[in-house]
Amino acid sequence: MPRFAANLTMLYNEHPFLDRFAAAAADGFEGVEYLFPYAFPAEAIAERLKAHGLQQVLFNAPPGDWDAGERGIACLPGREAEFRAGFATALAYAQVLDCPRIHVMAGLAPAGVPHATLLATYEANLAWAAGQAAAAGRDVLMEPINPRDMPGYFLHHQAEAHRIAQAIGAPNLKVQFDLYHAQIVEGDLAMKIRQWLPTGRVGHFQLAGVPMRHEPDLGELHYPYLFSVIDEVAAQCGWQGWIGCEYRPARGAVAGGTSAGLGWLRAAGVPARG
Ligand SMILES: O=C(O)C(=O)[C@@H](O)CO
Numbered sequence: 001m002p003r004f005a006a007n008l009t010m011l012y013n014e015h016p017f018l019d020r021f022a023a024a025a026a027d028g029f030e031g032v033e034y035l036f037p038y039a040f041p042a043e044a045i046a047e048r049l050k051a052h053g054l055q056q057v058l059f060n061a062p063p064g065d066w067d068a069g070e071r072g073i074a075c076l077p078g079r080e081a082e083f084r085a086g087f088a089t090a091l092a093y094a095q096v097l098d099c100p101r102i103h104v105m106a107g108l109a110p111a112g113v114p115h116a117t118l119l120a121t122y123e124a125n126l127a128w129a130a131g132q133a134a135a136a137g138r139d140v141l142m143e144p145i146n147p148r149d150m151p152g153y154f155l156h157h158q159a160e161a162h163r164i165a166q167a168i169g170a171p172n173l174k175v176q177f178d179l180y181h182a183q184i185v186e187g188d189l190a191m192k193i194r195q196w197l198p199t200g201r202v203g204h205f206q207l208a209g210v211p212m213r214h215e216p217d218l219g220e221l222h223y224p225y226l227f228s229v230i231d232e233v234a235a236q237c238g239w240q241g242w243i244g245c246e247y248r249p250a251r252g253a254v255a256g257g258t259s260a261g262l263g264w265l266r267a268a269g270v271p272a273r274g
């Protein structure tokens with residue numbers, strides 16, 4: 001069975017951020033991910049990871065002005081210096097958190113800028129980041145995101161992300177296969193897993209029920225089957241990664257809401273710890 005990481009941006013919102021680590025560990029998660037750690041000192045987060053026996057598996061580089069609606073800056077011409085400074089901060093956090101993966105968000109495509117210009121900027125920033133990350137022993141990830149959740153986002157398709165990774169050719173530049181986004185944009189997930197996992201360019205999976213982004217056992221996808229496909233292909237190609245659980249618990253509005261919705265995790269063979 002794949003290893004599951006709790007996404008602490010979406011799960012356990014019934015607790016303050018630093019208390020979500022204990023809650024995830026008690027529910028049987030062995031890894032965690034989240035969007036951004038930057039509101040907290042890296043040492044304070046590292047302390048929680050250690051105290052609860054958790055691995056930090058992924059977080060995102062600074063995305064520009066998130067509150068103003070920005071969703072990454074890697075494809076934006078003229079923002080290269082800010083991109084580099086932000087990525088250096090991410091690398092420093094990754095060092096303290098012992099985190100092997102950093103997701104670099106592409107950004108929203110600005111109106112009037114040719115696609116070729118955005119792509120060239122994105123590729124140049126990714127190539128630079130991959131070089132920096134390689135020296136620190138980390139992977140850089142890009143993630144195709146569905147246009148309903150994030151209208152105007154630069155990257156929607158797995159194939160496009162793999163084409164970019166292949167063109168840049170850095171072994172530590174990989175693709176985040178978010179099954180929720182991919183089902184909405186592309187479908188045919190089992191065959192896509194069989195297509196992309198053996199390339200060695202899939203750095204991480206994420207999951208959520210489709211279409212509402214709730215628990216994976218709510219909605220149109222049958223995750224037990226997809227887990228078995230991931231297991232089968234991972235055993236064939238030697239992939240050893242994580243699946244980030246990046247969903248909004250449908251029961252999250254009630255006390256203990258995240259834990260109450262983890263029947264799917266128990267069915268996948270993960271017992272509670274606490
Ligand atoms: O939204 C997602 O899906 C993510 O994985 C985030 O890191 C980016 O918004």
Ligand SMILES: [Mg+2]
Nearest residue numbers: 143178206246
């Ligand atoms: Mg995702």
